[in-house]
Amino acid sequence: MKRRLTMISFGLLILTIMVLIIASFIEKAEGTALVHKYIYGSWYFVGLWSLLAISALVLLLRYYRGRCPIGVLLLHIAFGVILLGAGLTYLFSQKGDLYLYEGEATNTFTSKDGKTVALPFTVSLESFEILYYTGTQSPMDFVSVLRFGDGESEQVSMNHIGHHQQYRFYQSGYDEDQKGVRLSVAYDPWGITFTYCGYGLLLVSMILILVDPRGEFRQRLGRLSQVRKAVPVLLLPLLLLCSTQNASASSKSTQPGVMPPTQAEQFGQLYVYHNGRICPMQSLARDLVTKLYGKPSYKGLTAEQVLSGWLLYPSDWVEVPMIRVKGAQMRQLLGTEKRYVSWQDFFDESGEMKLSKALEALNTGHLPEAEARDVLALYEKYNIVGSLLSGQAIKMFPIPEGESIQWMAQADRLPTDLPEDEWLFIRRSTDYLTELACTHNYDGLTKTLEKIRLYQQKKAGELLPSESRFQSERLYNKLSHTLPLGIALILIGVLYYILILSQRLREQNAPKLIKRIGLGLMGIAALYLTTCSTLRGFSAGHIPLSNGFETMQFLALSILVVALLLSFHSDLFLSFGMLSSGLALMVSVIGESNPQITELMPVLGSPLLSIHVIIIMLSYTLFCFLFFNGITGLVLLKKGKSIQQLTHLSRLLLYPALFLLTSGIFIGAVWANISWGRYWGWDPKETWALITMLVYALPLHQGSLKAFRREKFLHTYLIVAFMTILMTYFGVNFLLGGLHGYA
Known part of the structure; x- marks a missing residue:
């Protein structure tokens, strides 16, 4: 019975993953409306998730309760609560659009399927205002003030929800004359409460699993060799990394x-x-x-x-x-x-x-x-x-x-x-500059450029960016040279990988001098990327995680930092770190073909978004190491060498990698709920993030799935599983699209 229930439970999990994969491609081919109606919104899809949750909890409580750590038990209960919240949202929530024109009251809104739905109160638009970024015509926020029939008022803006009698209002759009606004309306009295409770239980359970002294993570962590003190390395000037672009x-x-x-x-x-x-x-x-x-x-x-x-x-x-x-x-x-x-x-x-x-x-x-x-x-x-x-x-x-x-x-x-x-x-400035340049009157050219800048400062005054931000951006423009750094890290990483792997095949460690040089190079690269990211973020006025270029730059930096820490345990992380970081930088070059430092869209200004992206990028860093660790493990196995240390490391890193991904997904869900009015919408990137989480969760069930106890299978699986990471970050952007096309 236990074996049969195990097969049913994990069979349902694999079936769920397959349905999600197929649904994401059907959405691309046939459109969002069809897939939401016939798959995500269907009774059998809800039934599939229900059967999965019930079978998993029955299996856990009946056969593993006595020897199941409290953190693991609570983790599975948390997912059950989250699914319960999703079910309540599915059954009892209402969503729609509300149009308000200044001075006119209404007590109805239009549902997603076009029906008119009554509100238990009247609401009117008292005022609407667009707030602009300082000194520009770029919108920073859209602010509506709503007045309800009982006399209460609510302000609605981007990242700020209006509430009244369990109804939530979100800023959606506005008329050109700024007299009318469109708001999204959401009514979900039970689902959000249960879902957020599930998120809280999930966080507590993950912490318990990581700190449990009898748990697998702490047991494996305790067997790590003692981390040695880092050897101080003299850092070369940052400009050595920057290829000069100013040749005459x-x-x-x-x-x-x-x-x-x-x-x-x-x-x-x-x-x-x-x-x-x-x-x-x-x-x-x-x-x-x-x-x-x-x-x-x-x-x-x-x-x-x-x-x-x-x-x-x-x-x-x-x-x-x-x-x-x-x-x-x-x-x-x-x-x-x-x-x-x-x-x-x-x-x-x-x-x-x-x-x-x-x-x-x-x-x-x-x-x-x-x-x-x-x-x-x-x-x-x-x-x-x-x-x-x-x-x-x-x-x-x-x-x-x-x-x-x-x-x-x-x-x-x-x-x-x-x-x-x-x-x-204004009209003659360019003509005058041309005349001065053609007659080689460079002193006059200098003075005229000075006059233009003084004119700008006089007219714009305090609306101009501060001098420190202005000069930070200029310094960033001079320092930022992603391509040569990416190429250098990849080439050096390949050399180190060949060197360290050959030493491992001879069952030796890399010479200390070689390791110190590698640590120094990674330290220089990390300091350089930190400097560039700091300058970019300071000059832009927000954490630099708003587009593909910035997130890949942050991923490259995260990889270097984590690799520096892990390299004291295994010198393989010298090569892993350089290769992974170099590849991330090379990918960022794609985004650098249009690397404008722009003001954030109002909806992207929430600090939750930055936290969400940072945590997701850190998880990708660890999954990247698991990928390279798996390749190395298979190479050594083929040569008949022991890979016990690599296997031990993979099982250890899998916990924080998966928990960071899970935390990032649900922090993103909270941000989406605050910004868009729904915590989950089956957008392709959301779907593939969930697929990735479920795929990487399987190796943690080695007690039930005996295949993961075999070293070769585990490392092969981790290599193949990395394809879901690539699909989530790149495949969705280039193949499937969706709301997260910028991410």
């Missing part, structure tokens, strides 16, 4: 016109409105050159020189082949086989734009998705250059408008009440 031009006669390096750097210190925020001109230059060329510099010219070149010498730069074209099909559209084209290459001999037919097919829906994406990317570069040539790309002139500032470019339509001298200063 190799042949002035063949290059287009540019500002001299001194004045170009001064140009980079101007303020500019870019991506919804005020930043150094240097940042706009880096983003623009990276977008067009794929690198933050062009043939020895700095990004500031390139941008100023387009500004002052447009007739030269339209002939420069610096626009990168991805894909043979796009190059074919432009009639070239070269990877880089000039602005003029976008036009045929008659002056017609070569992308016009492709754009027409795109607009009428006759282009395949992949080709449409490539056409849009190429057309975006075309438009960027077009805005440069028209004088509308560089919004560096602040015009006061009430309590805020409107940043304008030279060619923008200026206010009619602008003083004539100010109007002339």
Whole structure:
């Protein structure tokens, strides 16, 4: 009976995993509405989870209660409570949309299936306001003040829920005239309470499992060799890691016109409105050159020189082949086989734009998705250059408008009440800079750039970012060179892996000098990444975890830090750390092709989101080590060597890795509930995070699943299981999409 119940319980778990995997791909093919109606919202899906919970608890209480640690028992009960909460939400909750127009009251809302649902009270919109980031027109928050029939009022904003009689209201949208708002309404009197209780029990149970002196985790931790004191290593200057990008031009006669390096750097210190925020001109230059060329510099010219070149010498730069074209099909559209084209290459001999037919097919829906994406990317570069040539790309002139500032470019339509001298200063500034540069009057060029910066400071005043934030961003732009560091870590990591593995095959440890050098290199890389992340976060005004580039940078740093700690137990972590961190940095290069430091969307400003991302990234770090540890274990097994130490380490790391992932998932659920009005929505990334958690939970059940007691099977499983991590982070982004496409 015990064996049969075990097979039923774990069979249901595996079946659940398979259903979730299939459902995520059906959603991509057939749409969200279908999969939510026929799978996630179906009675048999609810029944599957119910049977899984009941069978697991019966198995645990009937056959393992007497020898089951309290933490393990409480862990399974916690999941049962969470599922109970989800069931209550499924059965009794109501969700919908509420539209309010200022001054008008209502007592109904529209449910998700389009039905009108009565509210037990009336509600009206008393006021609505958009709050902007300082000195910009970028929304920071949307604030609605609601008035209820009993006289009470509630403020609703992003990350701030309005409550009234167990109904919750979330900011969703607003009318252009700012007189009407759309709110999400959620009524869930029982489900959230039980679910949050389950989250609390889950946290307590995981702590109990980790601290239980008789538990497997503490037993294995106690058998670790004593951690030795770290050997102090002298750190080399950070700039040794940064490949210089400021080499002088190799042949002035063949290059287009540019500002001299001194004045170009001064140009980079101007303020500019870019991506919804005020930043150094240097940042706009880096983003623009990276977008067009794929690198933050062009043939020895700095990004500031390139941008100023387009500004002052447009007739030269339209002939420069610096626009990168991805894909043979796009190059074919432009009639070239070269990877880089000039602005003029976008036009045929008659002056017609070569992308016009492709754009027409795109607009009428006759282009395949992949080709449409490539056409849009190429057309975006075309438009960027077009805005440069028209004088509308560089919004560096602040015009006061009430309590805020409107940043304008030279060619923008200026206010009619602008003083004539100010109007002339803005309209003629670029022409005057061009004249000074062409006549080599560099002293005059310097003074004019100084006047523009003084004008910016006078007009914008306290609305400008502080000087410390401004200079931090400039320093970050100079220091941040992800690609060379990633390549260096991978190459050194491969060398160390070969060296250490060969020593293991001879049943020897790596020489102490080699280990100290590796620790020093990892320490330098960690310090460099810490410095870059700190500068980026300080200049942006938030923890740098808001996009794929930043999370991969944090993952690379986390890997190095954890590897430094674990390397005192096993020298294999020297190579694991370098390889994993280098690979993470190489992946971040994909995001660095568009690495703008932007203001966060209002909904992403919650501290819970940062905690959620940090914990998830730390769990990925440990899973990455389990992956490399598994590969090493299989290699050594094939050579007939003992891998007891590696197996012991895998079983040990599996606990914190899985518990961090679990904690991250449910912290994310709390954040989603606060921000979106639901703690779980079966978004593809949520689904795959749950799949990953369930997949990695199986090896912890070696008492019931005898296969995991075998070393070869365990390491093979951990290698294959890592594919769920890759699918969760990358596969969902590139294949499945969803609300978490930015994560």
